[in-house]
Amino acid sequence: MPNSLHHRAVEHLGNRIVNGTIRPGEIILASSIEDELGVSRSVVREAVRVLASAGLVISTKRVGIRVLPPEDWNPFDPLVIRWRLASGGLGAQLRSLTELRVAVEPMAAELAAEHAPDEFCGELLNLAAQMRHAGRSGDLATFLELDIRFHALVLAASGNEMFANLANPIGETLRGRTELGLMPERPHEEALAWHQAVADAISAHDPQDARDAMEKIMRRTNEEICGVWADKPRLFPTPRI
Amino acid sequence: MPNSLHHRAVEHLGNRIVNGTIRPGEIILASSIEDELGVSRSVVREAVRVLASAGLVISTKRVGIRVLPPEDWNPFDPLVIRWRLASGGLGAQLRSLTELRVAVEPMAAELAAEHAPDEFCGELLNLAAQMRHAGRSGDLATFLELDIRFHALVLAASGNEMFANLANPIGETLRGRTELGLMPERPHEEALAWHQAVADAISAHDPQDARDAMEKIMRRTNEEICGVWADKPRLFPTPRI
DNA sequence: GAGACTTCATGCCTGCACAGATTGGCGTCA
DNA sequence: TGACGCCAATCTGTGCAGGCATGAAGTCTC
Missing domain, CATH: 1.20.120.530 (GntR ligand-binding domain-like)
Structure with a gap:
């Protein structure tokens, strides 16, 4: 389902992290992503889980979703590679x-x-x-x-x-x-x-x-x-x- | 959070797929995973999304969650590597x-x-x-x-x-x-x-x-x-x- | 055989309860 | 007075339950 909300959320967030729009160390709240993308919690949560498995973010209670530095990104993850190549x-x-x-x-x-x-x-x-x-x-x-x-x-x-x-x-x-x-x-x-x-x-x-x-x-x-x-x-x- | 339900669900399903307990081509229903693990839909869905990003499964509407053959697994994914090494x-x-x-x-x-x-x-x-x-x-x-x-x-x-x-x-x-x-x-x-x-x-x-x-x-x-x-x-x- | 219809599992949304980390206030002690 | 330690309030992700929407498979009709 290349056009699912989930797919678009992953793509949107992944791109913005890898191309530096969202910087390492920055903390984003799930609710802010909901607002920004106009999607529901479930979509955001599933997207964040996928990004976390690629090493882009880590989510902790009471603090939010922290963007990790490039050293933590999995350089072999196909998504990460695509985003990097696309990031100029x-x-x-x-x-x-x-x-x-x-x-x-x-x-x-x-x-x-x-x-x-x-x-x-x-x-x-x-x-x-x-x-x-x-x-x-x-x-x-x-x-x-x-x-x-x-x-x-x-x-x-x-x-x-x-x-x-x-x-x-x-x-x-x-x-x-x-x-x-x-x-x-x-x-x-x-x-x-x-x-x-x-x-x-x-x-x-x-x-x-x-x-x-x-x-x-x-x-x-x-x-x-x-x-x-x-x-x-x-x-x-x-x-x- | 190494002991979250999400983590355990990913680990459980990933291991069973990689070690062959669940065979490629097999189709599992989200509801059956809920029953088997005794967890709710959101946990199952997030786990499936992570497994899908590693190429282990693909989920299709009206069909269910299809287990993909080993050629589709991402051999560079740290999870896949771990499960393979553990699978004897x-x-x-x-x-x-x-x-x-x-x-x-x-x-x-x-x-x-x-x-x-x-x-x-x-x-x-x-x-x-x-x-x-x-x-x-x-x-x-x-x-x-x-x-x-x-x-x-x-x-x-x-x-x-x-x-x-x-x-x-x-x-x-x-x-x-x-x-x-x-x-x-x-x-x-x-x-x-x-x-x-x-x-x-x-x-x-x-x-x-x-x-x-x-x-x-x-x-x-x-x-x-x-x-x-x-x-x-x-x-x-x-x-x- | 082509097209309309039914079916059914995932996709997506929402409200609620819980758990755990952070923060700030409070009291104690040097 | 200032530093330290403890405790509670607070905030946010985690997990649960139920609902409607969607669209692909399969069936039936013509």
């Missing part, structure tokens, strides 16, 4: 996800070369060919979508559910990058070759080659955009064990 | 997380060597020394806790919030491994040296050495336990983009 200042989100990609995708390619079912191999080869075609003809929009599907497929072909689950945020990151103009005018010929190499190596069940080729792609990707967050400060929260 | 058959969870560690921790060590604040370096050196002491004297319990803190600290020192957020599930995985008897009788002398090398390289701000040393640790870790899941089938859900 996506520096931190982009950096975290890109560094995660650099770490994960070569491993995913390696595992895919060991375990991928045949259908996945065929589809990967297919996508690599289409990417080359779209890339050379300068059709950036379809190239982007093919690129997203390619990387999602490698992640899924690894047979690791956690890797597979990163496909959506990574896809949205790639779309965000293009919107920000962080993508090259047209794909480098090298990049096209590397994607082909990944598909070939996975199809040939050659883990080492698959990892190497994907590592080249990731290294290039990282170089292209690490300038964006060079100035963004890193956060070092002390681990709570 | 932790094969899949252990494999996913270990493969993720193998991918992420060397990268985390590299980033830590570039960005870690001085306090982190000191603490890392401190922990490495304590680990060697505990390891040689055969005190496995404290060695385990030191090991968990060491890896959590490296992840935090990377300055990547997603990496830092993996510390808790990884820690619980390590505890789970020991409970299953998957840890070596006493830590290898090599492993102790490698941890020291990681701490040294990060303190010396040498990214390449830090990555290499951590890679050795991870390679060994992976070898030690990959036999556990050799027979577990991998799942290859087609990506939904």
Whole structure:
């Protein structure tokens, strides 16, 4: 029910917290949310419970609903990722996800070369060919979508559910990058070759080659955009064990 | 409020879904949950909303609350991870997380060597020394806790919030491994040296050495336990983009 | 087979009672 | 006089009960 009051309440509050309209430490009362959104208590309470499970807020008796600082937000929660990407200042989100990609995708390619079912191999080869075609003809929009599907497929072909689950945020990151103009005018010929190499190596069940080729792609990707967050400060929260 | 009815309802339902007592595709009615737990509608509804946000269930009008298959569960949700680790058959969870560690921790060590604040370096050196002491004297319990803190600290020192957020599930995985008897009788002398090398390289701000040393640790870790899941089938859900 | 109708579980609202944390007042003591 | 500790009032989330509205499934009619 994408248009339910519950959905809209979660979306509204989540967005306002993540983009900083409501600041960490601030305390909001359930009744004020009722008034602001014009909804009833039950809707507010259910929304707050969902936000609390994502680490955005905590609700305590006699005090209200306290907005938590970003360190407490679950950076893997799909909702949080979406709100961060939508909040404009996506520096931190982009950096975290890109560094995660650099770490994960070569491993995913390696595992895919060991375990991928045949259908996945065929589809990967297919996508690599289409990417080359779209890339050379300068059709950036379809190239982007093919690129997203390619990387999602490698992640899924690894047979690791956690890797597979990163496909959506990574896809949205790639779309965000293009919107920000962080993508090259047209794909480098090298990049096209590397994607082909990944598909070939996975199809040939050659883990080492698959990892190497994907590592080249990731290294290039990282170089292209690490300038964006060079100035963004890193956060070092002390681990709570 | 760890003892609220809401908390208990989420915990009860989540556990029963993840450990298979309630099977995917099954449909449960909100009223039946009320009866079973002896709670009111509001508690059930709030719990269902939280479970739905973790991908465990979906609730539809005129139908009820449908339990979703494991492919739909968010493998990064802390609740899901906890329930899976608790559900005994932790094969899949252990494999996913270990493969993720193998991918992420060397990268985390590299980033830590570039960005870690001085306090982190000191603490890392401190922990490495304590680990060697505990390891040689055969005190496995404290060695385990030191090991968990060491890896959590490296992840935090990377300055990547997603990496830092993996510390808790990884820690619980390590505890789970020991409970299953998957840890070596006493830590290898090599492993102790490698941890020291990681701490040294990060303190010396040498990214390449830090990555290499951590890679050795991870390679060994992976070898030690990959036999556990050799027979577990991998799942290859087609990506939904 | 297409469309209207019935059915029924969730969606949403409201009033009420309870529990527990904060706050401020009060009394005591140094 | 000022600081401390205790206790009660107060405020807000938690949980309960019941009601109507909504809309998807299934049924029936044509």
